[in-house]
Amino acid sequence: MDTWQILHIPDNPPIAPDQQPTVDAIASLIDPKFANTLVRRLNQISPLENLRHVKRVKKKFVEGVYLTGKTQLSVILCLASENGNQLESMQNDVQELMNSYKLSPFITKVCKYAALSKEEWEEQCKLWPTSYHPPTYNIDGITGFSEEDSQSVFRFMKYAIQLAKSSDNLVVNAAVIVDPSVKQVITTACDQTCSSYSPTNKITLETSCCEKLEAFISHSDSDGVLNHQTVHSNSFPDKSKQLCTGVSCLYPWQWADQQSDMSSCYWHPLRHAAIVAIESSAARDRYLFPSLGKIQDKSFEMDNMQSSSAGSPAKRQKTNSTNVHSDDNLTNGEGSSSLSARPYLCTGFDMYLVWEPCIMCAMALVHQRIRRIFFAFPNPDAGALGSVHRLQGETSLNHHYAVFRVLVPQQILSREG
Amino acid sequence: MSSLGEEYPDDTLTFMLLAIEQAKVAMDCLEVPVGCVIVEDGKVIASGRNRTTETRNATRHAEMEAIDTLLEQWREKRLSQSEVAKIFSKCKLYVTCEPCIMCAAALSFIGIKEVFYGCGNDKFGGCGSILSLHSSSSEPLISGGAPRGEGFKCNGGIMASEAVSLFRSFYEQGNPNAPKPHRPLAQQATQ
Numbered sequence: 001m002d003t004w005q006i007l008h009i010p011d012n013p014p015i016a017p018d019q020q021p022t023v024d025a026i027a028s029l030i031d032p033k034f035a036n037t038l039v040r041r042l043n044q045i046s047p048l049e050n051l052r053h054v055k056r057v058k059k060k061f062v063e064g065v066y067l068t069g070k071t072q073l074s075v076i077l078c079l080a081s082e083n084g085n086q087l088e089s090m091q092n093d094v095q096e097l098m099n100s101y102k103l104s105p106f107i108t109k110v111c112k113y114a115a116l117s118k119e120e121w122e123e124q125c126k127l128w129p130t131s132y133h134p135p136t137y138n139i140d141g142i143t144g145f146s147e148e149d150s151q152s153v154f155r156f157m158k159y160a161i162q163l164a165k166s167s168d169n170l171v172v173n174a175a176v177i178v179d180p181s182v183k184q185v186i187t188t189a190c191d192q193t194c195s196s197y198s199p200t201n202k203i204t205l206e207t208s209c210c211e212k213l214e215a216f217i218s219h220s221d222s223d224g225v226l227n228h229q230t231v232h233s234n235s236f237p238d239k240s241k242q243l244c245t246g247v248s249c250l251y252p253w254q255w256a257d258q259q260s261d262m263s264s265c266y267w268h269p270l271r272h273a274a275i276v277a278i279e280s281s282a283a284r285d286r287y288l289f290p291s292l293g294k295i296q297d298k299s300f301e302m303d304n305m306q307s308s309s310a311g312s313p314a315k316r317q318k319t320n321s322t323n324v325h326s327d328d329n330l331t332n333g334e335g336s337s338s339l340s341a342r343p344y345l346c347t348g349f350d351m352y353l354v355w356e357p358c359i360m361c362a363m364a365l366v367h368q369r370i371r372r373i374f375f376a377f378p379n380p381d382a383g384a385l386g387s388v389h390r391l392q393g394e395t396s397l398n399h400h401y402a403v404f405r406v407l408v409p410q411q412i413l414s415r416e417g
Numbered sequence: 418m419s420s421l422g423e424e425y426p427d428d429t430l431t432f433m434l435l436a437i438e439q440a441k442v443a444m445d446c447l448e449v450p451v452g453c454v455i456v457e458d459g460k461v462i463a464s465g466r467n468r469t470t471e472t473r474n475a476t477r478h479a480e481m482e483a484i485d486t487l488l489e490q491w492r493e494k495r496l497s498q499s500e501v502a503k504i505f506s507k508c509k510l511y512v513t514c515e516p517c518i519m520c521a522a523a524l525s526f527i528g529i530k531e532v533f534y535g536c537g538n539d540k541f542g543g544c545g546s547i548l549s550l551h552s553s554s555s556e557p558l559i560s561g562g563a564p565r566g567e568g569f570k571c572n573g574g575i576m577a578s579e580a581v582s583l584f585r586s587f588y589e590q591g592n593p594n595a596p597k598p599h600r601p602l603a604q605q606a607t608q
């Protein structure tokens with residue numbers, strides 16, 4: 001891999017246009033003069049419920065003799081049952097319709113799912129016509145990046161990779177939240193599932209450097225794809241295990257198996273980089289836009305009064321204020337310029353992650369309304385944006401982000417990068 | 418997944434009532450009303466309620482709050498990872514609404530024993546509604562294998578109508594003191 005590249009990871013796994021799944025349907029040629037009546041009746045008695053993209057009628061122009069071509073119409077009567085005698089399993093009213101119009105049914109294949117691209121759609125129509133609706137949401141980048149935007153994407157990814165290198169002892173995942181409209185970093189975070197520094201010492205955490213990523217990356221293949229042999233610890237010496245296990249999203253269950261003495265360390269099984277970054281951007285929001293502070297304080301008191309068992313709120317507040325302070329230092333230089341526009345959560349912001357997030361982090365990013373996610377390396381055992389799950393394709397969710405993989409040139413991963 | 422009408426231990430409703438109490442605390446604080454308690458050996462060791470508005474962090478769901486409370490306590494006691502994992506593996510969670518995908522994953526990562534929930538969560542549910550993160554993967558692992566959770570037992574529909582009526586009154590009352598410009602009603606249903 002010598003050059004930077006951005007790949008869109010679509011909501012659904014790509015299917016070769018000519019290998020799309022199909023279902024069998026029962027169709028029949030019809031006399032064009034009955035077309036309207038028949039279609040109306042069929043839509044009532046035999047709606048194509050899960051096949052709304054499939055057109056009821058297929059038109060075909062047939063060359064006739066003496067150059068007088070004519071249009072041939074066929075219509076889908078119903079779906080074919082998967083077993084047994086097709087005609088017997090047909091609904092009675094469909095059969096009646098068939099008899100009264102003297103139709104002669106045949107089996108045809110139709111595509112099971114709506115086309116996701118123009119190529120897929122053209123292929124579908126060779127079997128039976130379907131309708132195609134290009135995505136109505138338009139998130140910048142799905143249709144390509146300008147040179148300027150690409151450069152900015154590469155710059156932020158490079159920054160995230162540097163953060164992953166700079167954490168102490170372990171190679172960790174790093175997260176960078178960016179406001180793309182002003183190309184500004186909102187906040188950064190690294191995994192804290194297992195770190196030598198408590199989360200309140202953010203500055204120290206992020207300025208402390210180590211060179212371990214280089215050693216780790218040498219185990220990756222030239223694609224930057226994590227080599228399975230490396231990831232799966234059993235077959236590898238302790239050193240590489242130690243190096244790899246730092247990436248929380250790759251091993252979300254592994255925190256419990258920690259062998260070494262961690263009593264002096266801060267650890268938390270759920271503080272994956274994305275979760276920490278969300279927390280930090282929320283703290284920044286509360287600091288920069290304190291207008292809601294009073295409501296916050298009031299509910300805080302309420303909580304103290306009403307739920308004595310709800311942990312140690314005083315402690316939590318202390319932690320939060322320390323975070324706010326750290327964030328202020330981290331993101332210095334900005335502030336007054338962005339004060340005018342307070343975003344709702346992370347609406348409009350981009351997230352850069354070195355590794356594809358796990359399902360917990362991917363859902364957290366839905367909750368916080370991130371607009372786009374860029375990651376460099378896939379997470380084959382636990383990734384939620386295409387590897388194991390594909391959360392961007394879950395249509396029931398109330399927010400959808402676009403997902404991109406950034407291919408990184410080899411030299412960026414080495415020390416000089 | 419079990420459903421309503423099955424026999425549960427006598428204390429199930431008691432603990433669910435405590436979770437509902439937490440949801441009411443959330444509602445009084447103008448938060449989406451979801452609450453939970455975590456129980457070890459028949460004893461409540463933590464509670465939590467939704468805190469997304471206050472924190473402006475949409476991930477601060479009741480479950481995450483309760484888990485963090487416990488981890489904070491155990492950190493002060495200097496428990497090791499394996500000690501913490503051992504306690505979590507004995508813990509049961511009672512929550513008023515089916516854990517979302519994020520929380521279900523978190524519960525699987527910490528290795529909780531069992532979850533009892535009230536109403537289903539047909540937009541975000543991670544315990545059967547949208548994804549089934551509570552059931553351990555039966556697929557064979559590729560080469561060697563990183564450790565993977567065992568999953569947890571999940572029981573839904575416990576006092577579901579109480580949980581639903583809390584949501585209903587929350588959305589009907591329209592949340593008069595909430596910061597409206599930044600938080601349209603439609604966007605509040607993050608749990």
Ligand SMILES: [Zn+2]
Pocket residue numbers: 248249252272273274357358359360361362
């Ligand atoms: Zn994660």
Ligand SMILES: [Zn+2]
Pocket residue numbers: 478480516517518519520521608
């Ligand atoms: Zn949740």
